Amino acid sequence: MNHDQIFRAVLIAVLLLILPIGIYHRLKSQATCEKLDRWQEGLFILATLRPVGIALWLGLIAWVVDPGWMAWSSVSLPTWLRWTGVGMIAIACGLLVWTLRCLGKNLTDTVVTRQQHTLVIHGPYRWVRHPFYDSAALLAVAVSLIAANWFLFVTGAVLFCLFIIRTRTEEENLVARFGDTYRAYMERTGRFLPRIRTTLRGA
Numbered sequence: 608m609n610h611d612q613i614f615r616a617v618l619i620a621v622l623l624l625i626l627p628i629g630i631y632h633r634l635k636s637q638a639t640c641e642k643l644d645r646w647q648e649g650l651f652i653l654a655t656l657r658p659v660g661i662a663l664w665l666g667l668i669a670w671v672v673d674p675g676w677m678a679w680s681s682v683s684l685p686t687w688l689r690w691t692g693v694g695m696i697a698i699a700c701g702l703l704v705w706t707l708r709c710l711g712k713n714l715t716d717t718v719v720t721r722q723q724h725t726l727v728i729h730g731p732y733r734w735v736r737h738p739f740y741d742s743a744a745l746l747a748v749a750v751s752l753i754a755a756n757w758f759l760f761v762t763g764a765v766l767f768c769l770f771i772i773r774t775r776t777e778e779e780n781l782v783a784r785f786g787d788t789y790r791a792y793m794e795r796t797g798r799f800l801p802r803i804r805t806t807l808r809g810a
Contacts (some may be wrong), residue, residue, distance in 0.1 A: 610686060611674045614753045617693055618671050625700050632707040636714035636721075645717045647780070648773060656769045663747065663762040670754045680758035692752025699745035706731055706738045718777040726785050728792055734801040736778070736792070740770045741799055774798065 645653065670677040707714065709730035713721060731738035747763020781789045796802060 610689070614689055614693075614755075615671060615674060617696075618667070618750065618753055621696055621700060622671070625703065628704055628707065632710070632714055633716075636710075636712050639712065639721060639723070641721055643715055643717050643719045643721075645719070648718050648776060652769060652773050652776075656766070656773065659762055659766050659769065663759060663766060666756070666758050666762060667750060667754070670756060670759070674754070677754070677756055677758065680756050682755050682757050684752065684755040689753055689755060692749045695745055696749035696753065699742050699749055702731060702738060702745065703742035706742060710739070718773060718780055720780055720784050724784065726781075726788060726792070732796075734796060736796050736798050737770075737774060740767065740774070743767065743770065744799075771799075 648656070666677060666680075674681075709727055709732060711727075713724050713727060715721065731741075735741060744763070744767045747759065747766065751757070751760035751763060778789075778793070782793075785792075
């Protein structure tokens with residue numbers, strides 16, 4: 608078995624593990640049957656975010672089915688670096704599952720809060736305001752390393768940049784919903800990385 612076959616098996620195992628968990632939490636959050644106004648994201652995000660996400664998924668699926676299909680965007684990486692990607696994907700999956708469990712029915716795929724939305728500040732949200740996006744970024748980097756593929760890295764990087772842009776509207780909605788409580792939460796937590804001073808003080 609060559610290296611591509613080994614890493615392909617790793618990605619298949621990860622997908623078979625994480626996809627059912629993600630689908631379960633997505634269906635659970637949609638039990639309210641609320642209609643969410645995705646136009647609040649703005650035309651630019653609406654026109655770019657999901658197409659880029661689809662491109663990333665299609666590239667990943669193509670590589671998993673047959674790495675040869677993505678040979679045009681392959682890069683030569685040392686085996687140890689690709690195994691580093693395996694370690695990263697384990698961390699990313701753990702963070703993603705932890706985040707989904709903490710979000711519960713608050714989970715949405717847009718910037719709009721649900722009618723019964725609650726402010727989640729436990730779990731990974733104790734340290735960062737957007738651990739879901741952190742896990743997505745880690746997954747994209749990990750997958751691109753495992754597959755040794757620059758297309759997956761570039762689309763993942765573009766996707767994360769779009770998430771960064773979208774968080775501005777998302778946090779404006781959360782401030783409008785939770786007011787000073789969310790402002791105080793913003794002051795003591797980082798957007799994507801923990802605030803060092805706050806972390807040390809908490810320790």
